[in-house]
Amino acid sequence: MRVIVVGAGIIGLSTAWYLRRLGAEVTIIDPFPALGASHAAAGMIAPAAEVVWGQTPLYPLMQASAQMYPEFAAEVASAAEAGLGFSDVGTLVCAGDRADLQALRELREAQSQSGFDTELITGSAARAVEPSLSPAVAGAVHISGDRSIDPRRVCAALLSVLSTGSGSLIRQRAAGLVRVGEATVGVEINDGRRLEADQVILCAGSTNNTIHGAPQLPLREVWGDVLRLRAPAEATPLLTRTIRGLVNGRSVYLVPRPDGEIVLGASSREDGRSGTPGGAIHRLLADGQRLVPGVLDAEITDITTRARPGSPDDLPMIGRIDSGCIVSTGYFRHGILLAPFGGRLGAELALGTVSDWPPDGSLESVSPHRFTTETTAGPNHATAYSTRSIS
Numbered sequence: 001m002r003v004i005v006v007g008a009g010i011i012g013l014s015t016a017w018y019l020r021r022l023g024a025e026v027t028i029i030d031p032f033p034a035l036g037a038s039h040a041a042a043g044m045i046a047p048a049a050e051v052v053w054g055q056t057p058l059y060p061l062m063q064a065s066a067q068m069y070p071e072f073a074a075e076v077a078s079a080a081e082a083g084l085g086f087s088d089v090g091t092l093v094c095a096g097d098r099a100d101l102q103a104l105r106e107l108r109e110a111q112s113q114s115g116f117d118t119e120l121i122t123g124s125a126a127r128a129v130e131p132s133l134s135p136a137v138a139g140a141v142h143i144s145g146d147r148s149i150d151p152r153r154v155c156a157a158l159l160s161v162l163s164t165g166s167g168s169l170i171r172q173r174a175a176g177l178v179r180v181g182e183a184t185v186g187v188e189i190n191d192g193r194r195l196e197a198d199q200v201i202l203c204a205g206s207t208n209n210t211i212h213g214a215p216q217l218p219l220r221e222v223w224g225d226v227l228r229l230r231a232p233a234e235a236t237p238l239l240t241r242t243i244r245g246l247v248n249g250r251s252v253y254l255v256p257r258p259d260g261e262i263v264l265g266a267s268s269r270e271d272g273r274s275g276t277p278g279g280a281i282h283r284l285l286a287d288g289q290r291l292v293p294g295v296l297d298a299e300i301t302d303i304t305t306r307a308r309p310g311s312p313d314d315l316p317m318i319g320r321i322d323s324g325c326i327v328s329t330g331y332f333r334h335g336i337l338l339a340p341f342g343g344r345l346g347a348e349l350a351l352g353t354v355s356d357w358p359p360d361g362s363l364e365s366v367s368p369h370r371f372t373t374e375t376t377a378g379p380n381h382a383t384a385y386s387t388r389s390i391s
């Protein structure tokens with residue numbers, strides 16, 4: 001089967017990875033592969049630390065994907081013969097002061113109710129395992145099961161494996177879907193060529209709606225600013241595990257890579273500004289140094305701003321749009337964590353092989369049709385979306 005994947009972020013690439021494994025002939029289209037939100041992401045694979053009240057349908061997806069990660073990462077690393085910066089040392093969620101400790105207790109309660117195994121420890125116990133933490137840290141939740149990976153390395157590895165062979169990666173923008181009647185039969189790219197396919201999978205992140213003929217989904221751009229740092233040689237490693245924290249109620253994280261890089265993030269803005277506001281960087285450094293004072297001695301090696309592709313309920317939108325088209329976007333702040341789950345689901349939906357694999361209820365909770373008013377269609381059936389098509 002010939003499948004076109006539009007978009008080479010972590011979702012398009014992981015979808016193409018599973019498609020290839022299932023025997024499909026895959027073409028990926030992207031003018032700027034791996035330079036969207038996936039280029040900014042810190043790479044936390046952290047279902048427990050991501051528990052937020054009111055997002056219950058997300059937990060089974062996050063847990064299913066987290067369980068798939070070690071095998072997914074090992075196979076991609078082996079195929080690409082490249083390290084992916086995978087770390088399974090765990091996470092400490094820290095309280096910047098005693099006021100933040102109360103919020104941390106509530107978070108831990110939510111984690112327990114959701115079935116995650118976490119432990120509340122004192123500030124001094126946290127410093128015993130991470131000596132760079134500030135003496136002001138009032139307590140921490142220790143999460144041993146959370147992991148991290150370097151999304152830039154994952155995308156580079158997937159690209160190197162998937163772009164071998166002529167025509168497998170086309171560095172062009174997809175201008176629109178080619179449709180015959182109600183069915184998608186291909187993609188028109190910017191140079192005017194029309195590429196035919198049995199199935200098209202739209203993985204264009206937050207810009208899905210700019211593709212002519214694509215379903216007009218309720219996507220929102222949630223901008224995030226993030227810094228990459230390198231501690232001086234004498235202070236390396238500054239950290240051994242991911243540090244997340246609450247500082248005056250604001251969340252901040254530091255994700256150390258095995259090679260010594262530290263990712264400090266991230267802001268969350270819906271102000272439509274694609275540039276990096278100085279105030280966002282100032283706040284990240286100020287909040288980061290409240291938890292780990294040594295960040296102010298580190299060198300800033302990179303500042304990146306990208307839009308997270310958000311949905312109204314913060315769950316992704318993965319499902320069939322018509323007999324020739326699947327959409328897979330809206331991964332918001334969990335696209336790296338959900339990549340194995342979303343990639344496999346998108347691939348299996350396209351090839352018609354979804355059987356009893358996804359966790360109960362997950363097809364319904366990610367259906368792109370859940371925001372439409374039509375009630376006759378079941379989960380992941382095509383519904384009437386407003387589309388702008390090239391036919």
Ligand SMILES: Cc1cc2nc3c(=O)[nH]c(=O)nc-3n(C[C@H](O)[C@H](O)[C@H](O)COP(=O)(O)OP(=O)(O)OC[C@H]3O[C@@H](n4cnc5c(N)ncnc54)[C@H](O)[C@@H]3O)c2cc1C
Nearest residue numbers: 007009011036037038042043044174205224334335336337
């Ligand atoms: C600061 C920050 C930190 C984050 N940290 C984490 C984290 O720690 N853990 C986690 O799980 N998630 C994290 N996320 C979220 C995660 O990055 C996203 O959910 C994920 O990258 C979305 O992947 P995607 O492939 O859908 O989108 P993208 O990575 O944006 O990829 C979309 C691709 O589509 C291409 N494209 C767009 N339009 C077209 C077109 N018309 N034709 C062809 N190609 C097109 C783009 O060029 C791009 O390459 C973070 C996000 C940000 C911004």
